[in-house]
Amino acid sequence: MTDDRINLIEADITTLAVDAIVNAANPSLLGGGGVDGAIHRTAGPELLAACRTIGGCPTGEARITKGYRLPARFVIHTVGPIWHGGTRGEPELLAACYRNCFILAHTHHLNTLAFPAISTGVYGYPKDQAAVIAIQETRVALEKNQALRKVLMVCFNQETRLAYEAALGSSTS
Ligand code: ADP
Helix, strand or coil: CCHHHEEEECCCHHHCCCCEEEEEECCCCCCCCHHHHHHHHHHCHHHHHHHHHHCCCCCCCEEEEECCCCCCCEEEEEECCCCCCCCCCHHHHHHHHHHHHHHHHHHCCCCEEEECCCCCCCCCCCHHHHHHHHHHHHHHHHHHCCCCCEEEEECCCHHHHHHHHHHHHCCCC
């Protein structure tokens, strides 16, 4: 059973004392609005300095930094796809974001992770479809990686929570 290790929570992701929080970043990794801005504000200028040395991140990939002034030890930065109607590889790219975050979590021996609903803010990905992908990829990762104890899906609004509840309830695993 994997779903008992998935928790839906309503919180500001920057307050969570987990091994890593995931940042829905943009390809520059130099900060932005939404969750990205909140993470950089709380982590402090050391995070921006660390991101500068990375030199960007293509859509669908992920990079890891320390968490600096955040309660989380690490930040995994991933760049979700911008929604263009679904015909430009958006589902595959969003799934790749989750997969690449889980690979980094595994290689860094991280046991607790918190995700925002990647791409569903400014990038416009429909929340219900994004939640299905998030839950699907999380189940696969939890199945493969027994050391992963807890994956928190952070619902910043009610619509996001309902989308995750539907995705958890309507799937077969
Ligand atoms: P994207 O550009 O990938 O769409 P956004 O930051 O605009 O990224 O939004 C991604 C999701 O993160 C949205 O569901 C938004 O409501 C949510 N969000 C924004 N701020 C926070 C926060 N402080 N903690 C958790 N989730 C947040």
